[in-house]
Amino acid sequence: MLFVNMCITSTIMGTFQIRKKNNGGFQFNLKANDGQIILMSEDYPLKVSCIDGIQSVKRFAMSDRQFDKKTSVNGKYYFNLKSDNGKILGVSEMYETEKSMYYGIESVKIHAPTAPLEDLT
Numbered sequence: 555m556l557f558v559n560m561c562i563t564s565t566i567m568g569t570f571q572i573r574k575k576n577n578g579g580f581q582f583n584l585k586a587n588d589g590q591i592i593l594m595s596e597d598y599p600l601k602v603s604c605i606d607g608i609q610s611v612k613r614f615a616m617s618d619r620q621f622d623k624k625t626s627v628n629g630k631y632y633f634n635l636k637s638d639n640g641k642i643l644g645v646s647e648m649y650e651t652e653k654s655m656y657y658g659i660e661s662v663k664i665h666a667p668t669a670p671l672e673d674l675t
Contacts, residue, residue, distance in 0.1 A: 568585055568664075569669050570669050571671075572605070572671065572675055580597070580599075580600070581598065584611065584644065586661055586665055591647065592658055592665065593635060594647075595608075607644075608671060611635060611666050614635060615662050620636050622634040623659075630649060631651065631652050632648050632649060633646045633658065633659055646659075
């Protein structure tokens with residue numbers, strides 16, 4: 555179900571950022587062009603695995619069926635982006651409304667496929 559009709563222009567570009575964690579692992583965030591984090595990954599033990607995770611997000615972000623919409627115990631909304639085998643590729647922020655969550659999903663669909671990689675390690 556699509557609540558949002560968003561206009562895609564050539565000026566819209568998100569960024570995948572890879573960071574090294576304090577535990578020695580790696581994590582990526584997908585940021586919208588306004589700098590807001592719209593998807594966060596799990597921790598990966600190796601940088602190459604983190605980059606593979608980004609490629610999977612790019613591949614699966616356009617498919618509505620890959621977005622698993624959830625409601626937390628405190629009543630806020632969020633989503634997981636999953637691969638075909640059910641592995642969670644990324645988790646969204648918490649949203650106050652269901653409609654905001656759908657905006658978040660659309661933002662991932664718009665930004666992820668063409669987002670460049672910024673390596674902050």
